[in-house]
Amino acid sequence: MVSILETYQTGYLQLYKDYSTSTPVKVILAFLEESNSDAKQGAALADFSFAKSQKNLKSVEYSFSNVLVAKRRAEI
Numbered sequence: 001m002v003s004i005l006e007t008y009q010t011g012y013l014q015l016y017k018d019y020s021t022s023t024p025v026k027v028i029l030a031f032l033e034e035s036n037s038d039a040k041q042g043a044a045l046a047d048f049s050f051a052k053s054q055k056n057l058k059s060v061e062y063s064f065s066n067v068l069v070a071k072r073r074a075e076i
Contacts, residue, residue: 007014008031 002019004019007016008029013029030058
């Protein structure tokens, strides 16, 4: 994994160090400072409730982990 410092402003990223590659690469963008935007910045910890999750999943009669393992095995 390579880390490159960059600045985001008005929809554009400014890289401080060039990085060239001949193939597409996946990147992770993390905002390290608070934004002055008025828009809600995702979900807060207070938005989550273990009790609500239990209630919503009460009717589920299978294991999520078993479903995930079966899906991954099917991809092989």
